Amino acid sequence: MIAKTLFGFEEILAKELHQLGAQNIEIGTRMVSFVGDKGFMYKSNLALRTALKILKPIYNFRAFNEASLYKGIQGIDWSKYMNSNQTFVIDTTVHSDNFKHSQFVAQKCKDAIVDQFKEKFGSRPSIDKDYPDLRINIHIDRDQCSVSLDSSGASLHQRGYKTATNIAPINEVLAAGMLLLSGWDGSCDFMDPMCGSGTILAEAAMIACNIPPNINRKEFAFEKWNDWDNDLFDQIMDSLMKKVKEFHYTITGYDKAPSAVMKAKDNIRNANLDEYVKISERNFFDTEKENQGPLHMVFNPPYGERLDIHLERFYREVGDTLKQSYPNTNAWFITANLEALKFVGLKPSRKIKLFNGKLEARLVKYEMYAGSKRTKFQESNND
Structure with missing residues (x-):
């Protein structure tokens, strides 16, 4: 296959x-x-x-x-x-x-x-x-x-939980792939500070709990085949659901647009993930980290392709907020505006080439230490 x-x-x-x-x-x-x-x-x-x-x-x-x-x-x-x-x-x-x-x-x-x-x-x-x-x-x-x-029919990124979308929604397969590339495994708190319609939050929750991503799909093409075996399918579904696990941390989403927050909450509810995901109407640039433990952050900021924003100021604020308010955080985001990365003011520790639709993009990682980077390295050397 x-x-x-x-x-x-x-x-x-x-x-x-x-x-x-x-x-x-x-x-x-x-x-x-x-x-x-x-x-x-x-x-x-x-x-x-x-x-x-x-x-x-x-x-x-x-x-x-x-x-x-x-x-x-x-x-x-x-x-x-x-x-x-x-x-x-x-x-x-x-x-x-x-x-x-x-x-x-x-x-x-x-x-x-x-x-x-x-x-x-x-x-x-x-x-x-x-x-x-x-x-x-x-x-x-x-x-x-x-x-x-x-055997699939409609593309498998159409999971079945997303009934409401925002401007420039991210593909579910792209969101899941970004999360897996970032190393997200559900072993700490998670945040998407610009969550839009909640796709990254939903995929993060399903990865953390080992929930099959396409459990909410209404149909697959193989269900119309001559050799379709409904009993076997139910058996496979049951075996996958027995491997679902508990999640003991928090998954948080912010968006400053009330309409986006409403859509994200609807989609998370459709996916039966609302017990794991909390979404608030907040501007990321006015927030700070809420606890001392490690935080895993993955988000999809505006590229300027469809949204009218001042990119230089916007990406500078992303960098400033991470640096000043989010210590002990691994922050990952994707952008197709490679020029905008210059304004973040932080050096990415990783850059991975991807495509968001037809747009060539980079998935970048910024490591925000609890103290200064120099202090972190000194502590490591002393150990």
Whole structure:
């Protein structure tokens, strides 16, 4: 099988797969391949935090032109996967000099499938782009054509808990990946000081409690497959829920916009996480750390792409607030405005290249010590 992901999350996704029990894990670009049975396919859709799709490859062949593409698709017995009164849709990704347009590839593959059904049964399945019974994925790389069944359906970042969004909401898979890259494991207090619609807070709580991220999804594509096993799915779900653990620290969210706070509270409630997450209407720049223990902070500040803010002053205030009011804190945030980082006035201890949508971004880490940095190093050397 193939798990698709965002750029920069391949290693984390491979680690997640290993922890779930996948076999023969191989890392690619924006994807990780692995081996597992039907139950593991169900489990990976439910439990992987950094996967966008789980694809099940069914056939590979070489396609040089329109004729060989058509013949290759007709080489698959499609009656094994659907019948003539069902619906399907084809998603295509093309990197080839032989085929210039993905829509053309999708059309030819559709023709090959439909023609096969008409020849065998005298009737044909229909196309349904919104709610198909079978979602087929065609990937052409030069002359290699891979045909897969999409077991997920809608992208796995659509967890099912987020009914209200704010301006420039962060993708749930991106939020989960940032948290895992930051080392968040639920072993201290957590804060998102600019929480927007609460995505980072929800993902942080699910990681801390080991709650499957897609437990709130209404459906997966594999539920419409001919070999759908409802009892097996329930078994997998029960086994995952038995591994949920208690969380003994605090998860706090701030936002200065009343509308954002309201949306965040709604989403956290939808995810059944309100016992773990507390959200307040506050301006981060007017706050200070509330206890002496370590604090893990991850947030998604405005980039200036969609919000009208004075970036230089804003990022300077971020740095000043961290430095003056948040000792003993590991602060991580993502920004696609690389110029703005200069105004923070602090040296990041890590920078990780990611993409937020099509925007190239950096996930940066600032370590705020309880005393001065020099004192911290002196204490360490003395020890």
